[in-house]
Amino acid sequence: SQKVLSPTYLGYAPYWNPNDPDTTDPSTAKESAQSLALSVEAGYTEATYTVNVYYKAIAVPYAVRYYFQNINDDMYTENVDYYRQDRALTGTIIANDDLKLDEEQASGFTKLYHYPEAVAADGSTVFECYYDRNYYMVKFEMDGGYGTEPIYARYGTPFVVNAPTRHGYVFDGWALLGDNGEIVQAHATLP
Numbered sequence: 001s002q003k004v005l006s007p008t009y010l011g012y013a014p015y016w017n018p019n020d021p022d023t024t025d026p027s028t029a030k031e032s033a034q035s036l037a038l039s040v041e042a043g044y045t046e047a048t049y050t051v052n053v054y055y056k057a058i059a060v061p062y063a064v065r066y067y068f069q070n071i072n073d074d075m076y077t078e079n080v081d082y083y084r085q086d087r088a089l090t091g092t093i094i095a096n097d098d099l100k101l102d103e104e105q106a107s108g109f110t111k112l113y114h115y116p117e118a119v120a121a122d123g124s125t126v127f128e129c130y131y132d133r134n135y136y137m138v139k140f141e142m143d144g145g146y147g148t149e150p151i152y153a154r155y156g157t158p159f160v161v162n163a164p165t166r167h168g169y170v171f172d173g174w175a176l177l178g179d180n181g182e183i184v185q186a187h188a189t190l191p
Contacts, residue, residue, distance in 0.1 A: 001039035004051075011090030011121025012055040022050040029054040057090040062125040064099055068109055069133045071157050076130055090121040099129050108134055108155030140164065141177070 006014040014033035017023045021038075033053045040049050063085045067076035082101060088094065100111045109131035119125050133154040140148045145166035151159055163171045175183045 001037070004036045004038055006033045006036065006053050009055055009121070011058060011060050011123070013058045014053045014055055016051060016053050022052055024052065026054040026056075057092075059087040060090055060119060060121060060123040060125075061085060061087050062094075062119050062123070062127065064114075064127045064129060066101065066129050066131065068131045069154075071133070071154060088119045090119060092119045093117050094119065094127060099127055101129075101131075106131055110134055140174075142166070145169070145171075 015026075015029040016031060016033040016036065017028045018031055020028065023029065029052070036051065036053075038049070038051065063083065065078055066082040067078050069076055082105065094114075094117065096111060096114065099114050100106070112130045112132055114127050114129040116125065116127065133156065135152060135154055138151045138153065138159075140150065140161065142148060142164040143166070145164035147165045148162050151161070153159055161174075165171075177183060
């Protein structure tokens with residue numbers, strides 16, 4: 001009889017089946033094989049005594065960082081408020097949908113990609129998720145006026161618009177219209 005320590009592998013744990021030590025079916029290996037107490041009976045006549053140890057992935061930590069495209073260039077800046085940590089089995093491929101933020105957190109942005117794709121065995125994986133700013137066409141309803149052109153801009157971009165002109169009228173201000181055409185917010189420029 002002898003006590004045997006199984007080798008260690010990052011991100012994996014050893015398992016065996018003490019009732020059938022030479023099994024070739026890994027699904028039956030459910031008992032920890034960190035330390036094996038082996039005992040060969042006196043009547044054993046085979047030339048070798050085989051014990052199969054199977055290494056199965058274990059949960060290891062990973063982190064996620066979120067980067068958002070800047071307004072004035074094509075570079076990205078991390079939003080540290082969304083940084084998070086989690087655990088997954090070694091080698092797990094994390095899908096885009098599993099890492100994306102909810103609609104409120106990513107309002108005005110579209111998730112492009114993340115890298116790397118899988119969780120490393122040593123627990124050092126840091127997923128970096130990149131979000132691009134959405135572009136919007138801002139149209140101005142001037143009710144017969146002219147002088148203000150539509151604007152195509154990135155989400156969050158500040159811009160200045162010229163007041164429209166219409167003969168016989170004085171411009172009183174802009175109003176933000178909702179999806180159904182109702183006034184959501186008015187911005188008057190004259191008292």
